[in-house]
Amino acid sequence: MVTKVVDLRSDTVTKPSEAMRAAMAAAEVDDDVLGADPTAQRFEAEMARIMGKEAALFVPSGTMGNLVSVLAHCDTRGSEVILGDNSHIHIYENGGISTLGGVHPRTVPNNPDGTMDIHKIVAAIRHPDGAMYYPTTRLICLENTHGNTGGKCLSVEYTDKVGEVGKSHGLKLHIDGARIFNASVALGVPVHRLVRAADSVSVCLSKGLGAPVGSVIVGSKAFIDKAKILRKTLGGGMRQVGILCAAAYLAVRDTVGKLADDHRKAKVLADGLTKIKQFTVDLASVETNMVFFDIADPRITPDKLCQVLEQRNVLAMPASSKSVRLVTHYQISDSDVQYTLTCIEKAVEEILSGNAKFERLTNGITTNSYGH
Numbered sequence: 001m002v003t004k005v006v007d008l009r010s011d012t013v014t015k016p017s018e019a020m021r022a023a024m025a026a027a028e029v030d031d032d033v034l035g036a037d038p039t040a041q042r043f044e045a046e047m048a049r050i051m052g053k054e055a056a057l058f059v060p061s062g063t064m065g066n067l068v069s070v071l072a073h074c075d076t077r078g079s080e081v082i083l084g085d086n087s088h089i090h091i092y093e094n095g096g097i098s099t100l101g102g103v104h105p106r107t108v109p110n111n112p113d114g115t116m117d118i119h120k121i122v123a124a125i126r127h128p129d130g131a132m133y134y135p136t137t138r139l140i141c142l143e144n145t146h147g148n149t150g151g152k153c154l155s156v157e158y159t160d161k162v163g164e165v166g167k168s169h170g171l172k173l174h175i176d177g178a179r180i181f182n183a184s185v186a187l188g189v190p191v192h193r194l195v196r197a198a199d200s201v202s203v204c205l206s207k208g209l210g211a212p213v214g215s216v217i218v219g220s221k222a223f224i225d226k227a228k229i230l231r232k233t234l235g236g237g238m239r240q241v242g243i244l245c246a247a248a249y250l251a252v253r254d255t256v257g258k259l260a261d262d263h264r265k266a267k268v269l270a271d272g273l274t275k276i277k278q279f280t281v282d283l284a285s286v287e288t289n290m291v292f293f294d295i296a297d298p299r300i301t302p303d304k305l306c307q308v309l310e311q312r313n314v315l316a317m318p319a320s321s322k323s324v325r326l327v328t329h330y331q332i333s334d335s336d337v338q339y340t341l342t343c344i345e346k347a348v349e350e351i352l353s354g355n356a357k358f359e360r361l362t363n364g365i366t367t368n369s370y371g372h
């Protein structure tokens with residue numbers, strides 16, 4: 001008997017649809033390093049059109065999309081990038097921009113809404129008179145939606161303002177748009193308008209959109225030409241990549257329209273969690289598909305709760321020593337949401353009554369925590 005698992009660890013867990021698998025099997029392919037895989041070429045042209053940029057490039061992951069973009073903009077020794085202290089690039093990408101790219105990070109505090117104060121961005125820009133001492137600022141990075149603050153949307157007005165700051169100081173703007181379509185849908189702003197101020201954007205196809213692998217970066221033709229070389233340098237040149245692009249094409253075509261429902265399900269989850277008195281969740285902060293909730297009772301740790309939930313085939317992710325993250329996606333149904341809420345209520349009762357068992361299931365799916 002196949003046991004259904006309600007996987008709320010992340011939207012990175014989405015699995016390819018049957019249509020995607022069929023499209024992958026039937027994809028017209030060629031050697032993309034030697035020429036251009038026809039399916040990759042068509043997909044990249046379509047993504048450039050959708051995002052309102054000149055060109056696009058399929059990359060194996062969001063991490064590589066961000067790394068290639070930063071390295072393409074900061075291709076001179078001594079470059080510095082201004083980015084959020086709670087950004088994915090700064091926290092979860094192994095410091096790749098420094099270790100592999102020699103680019104110096106200059107962090108500015110992320111606000112609870114995912115933004116960085118504009119005046120603090122300006123203050124972080126290195127003055128050219130200090131060249132004997134300072135790195136040279138060349139790039140500003142934003143993240144939309146912002147993952148670690150709960151999937152918060154950066155407005156188009158804010159993004160445009162940061163773009164103006166960049167332009168007035170001769171800087172480029174990159175957006176880590178892993179979930180840019182979630183932001184576009186939640187804000188009701190077309191994605192090409194939301195990123196108009198950016199010189200480059202990295203878009204994840206393998207998260208809420210449901211493709212099995214990959215991201216796509218967009219920008220000017222000159223930027224993409226540099227990015228293509230950097231992708232190859234990093235080992236990301238792929239041969240018959242049309243197989244992956246075929247699935248990615250369907251992900252963009254078929255799943256963007258489902259993101260609003262992911263956001264609705266997240267709000268249903270959050271609303272249900274407010275009824276559990278040991279938890280606190282800020283309903284207003286649930287803007288897209290992420291729900292973070294804090295646990296006030298020290299007897300209930302995020303790890304313990306996730307382990308007990310795992311025994312009922314509900315997977316969640318500890319987000320810190322006191323909080324848990326749940327992420328909805330189109331493969332989570334409304335009944336999965338209700339089942340999850342019931343399991344959480346029972347898990348809390350079991351833990352508080354001392355009846356909870358914490359041994360990990362031998363065949364259990366590991367619940368990884370990625371604490372801060």
Ligand SMILES: Cc1ncc(COP(=O)(O)O)c(C=O)c1O
Nearest residue numbers: 061062063064088143147176178
């Ligand atoms: C905001 C954000 N940017 C970038 C990434 C990196 O994407 P990938 O896991 O495909 O490397 C992720 C998560 O995975 C993310 O949440």
Ligand SMILES: C[C@@H](O)[C@H](N)C(=O)O
Nearest residue numbers: 010011012092147370
């Ligand atoms: C943890 C992080 O790398 C991943 N992007 C997620 O949000 O699940």
